[in-house]
Amino acid sequence: MRKGRNGHVKEEKRNENDGMQLKKTIGYFNGVSFIIGSIVGAGIFVSPTGVLQYSLLNVGVALCIWTASGVISLMGSLCYAELGTALPFSGGEYSHIKRALGSPPAFIFIWTAMFTKPASNAARALLFAEYATQPFYGACPVPELLKKCLALAVLWCLGILNGRSVKMAACVQTVFTLLKMVALSVIAIGGIVLLVRGRKENLARFENAFSSEVPDVSQIAEAFFQGLYAYGGWWSLNYMAEEIKNPSRNIPLTVMTALPAVTVFYLMVNISYLTVLTPKEIVSSAGLAPPLCSLAEAPAQTVGCSSPAPHHSLLSKNSRRINRQNQ
Numbered sequence: 474m475r476k477g478r479n480g481h482v483k484e485e486k487r488n489e490n491d492g493m494q495l496k497k498t499i500g501y502f503n504g505v506s507f508i509i510g511s512i513v514g515a516g517i518f519v520s521p522t523g524v525l526q527y528s529l530l531n532v533g534v535a536l537c538i539w540t541a542s543g544v545i546s547l548m549g550s551l552c553y554a555e556l557g558t559a560l561p562f563s564g565g566e567y568s569h570i571k572r573a574l575g576s577p578p579a580f581i582f583i584w585t586a587m588f589t590k591p592a593s594n595a596a597r598a599l600l601f602a603e604y605a606t607q608p609f610y611g612a613c614p615v616p617e618l619l620k621k622c623l624a625l626a627v628l629w630c631l632g633i634l635n636g637r638s639v640k641m642a643a644c645v646q647t648v649f650t651l652l653k654m655v656a657l658s659v660i661a662i663g664g665i666v667l668l669v670r671g672r673k674e675n676l677a678r679f680e681n682a683f684s685s686e687v688p689d690v691s692q693i694a695e696a697f698f699q700g701l702y703a704y705g706g707w708w709s710l711n712y713m714a715e716e717i718k719n720p721s722r723n724i725p726l727t728v729m730t731a732l733p734a735v736t737v738f739y740l741m742v743n744i745s746y747l748t749v750l751t752p753k754e755i756v757s758s759a760g761l762a763p764p765l766c767s768l769a770e771a772p773a774q775t776v777g778c779s780s781p782a783p784h785h786s787l788l789s790k791n792s793r794r795i796n797r798q799n800q
Contacts, residue, residue, distance in 0.1 A: 495563055499716045503643040504727035505734075506650040508550075508710055512735050513653050515600045516703030521746055522756055523699030527692045530752040533682030538693070539743055542700035543736030550707040550728045557714040557724045565712035598624035657738050664745020678747055703739065707732060 499507070521535075528535040562568040567586075571579035602620040635642045668676070688696065710717075710727060717723050746755055 495716045497716055497718045498640050499643055499713055500718050501723050501727060501730075503647060504710055504713075504717060504723055505731045506647040507643070507713065508707065508727060508731035509735060510646050510650040510653065511706030511709035512546075512704055512731075513650075513657070513738070514597065514706075515604075516705065517657070517739060517742055520699045520703040521743055522758060523702075524696045525752050526756045527688060527696035527699065529686045529688045529692065530756065531683060531685040531687060532678055532747055532752060534685075534688060534693070535696070536682070536740065536743060538696045538700050539739055540736065542697060542704055543732065543739065545697075545701065546704040546707045547728070547732040547736070550710075550732050551725070553708050553711050554725045554728045557711040557717075558721050561714040561717070561720040561724075563713060563715040565708070569711075594628065595624070598628050601627065654738070657742055661738065661741035661745045664748040665741065668744070668748040678751075679744075704735070 524535050524538055525532075528538060556569055560569065560572065567579055567583055570582050599620060602623040603615065606615045606619060606623065634645060668679075707728075710724060714720055714724065750758070
């Protein structure tokens, strides 16, 4: 590290074994879309059930847990931002573990990740296929073969895209993120409009938010696990730190923009859920998108179309980790 003209600390040019360097093509807006795309996925449609269940249907406690989960994720993301600023190398945790602990622990990490990460991406792709096809089948079940073929096609297309062009992949990630935020906005605004219209039972749900039974410490911990699952992906930007323009400025700024934005959206969407559905209905529902979309008059296809963003982000991260492993 060295001092610049204005006294600020500036990072030295990379010198990690003088390996192949990736071009700096990712700016501030691409970074924000990458973090949001990595975080927002099926979790916001699944986790509210668990958060409310372990909060004992206490609306106030559930909303506090969603807010606190966002703050915890922001704190973790800022810690990663400091690492990414000081060590702007691609590969994420692999690069940091190798630099701090040496090659053997990094080797163990990379082999573990090679088995767990693709399995996670396959599960997310199947969930996307479920949401994308269910609106066309109504109350009938979607054929399993169709879901698997669609999931496989999505993974192939995104893999080919990431292999061809970093800039094109970043643009597609931005488009997916915009679709995702449009889907959440439709759900949030639809529910808030119903709340403003003032059905008494909806308003009473928030006026007496803490009137239900208060959960104990173990139940609050379980609720936090459910809430933090929906924020998973806040660590993603460090996988692409080497490709970020002016990392000492853009990495912290990107984190400080993306995480608060996701937290606000999650709170609005949960308020919308509680406006349209009762806490008992939310707990009894396995996934909230279909019933919420039908009640709020929102197109369920929009939710399905926004779902490939996490797969795209995970493929991008995996490719950077493998690239760093081979150097």
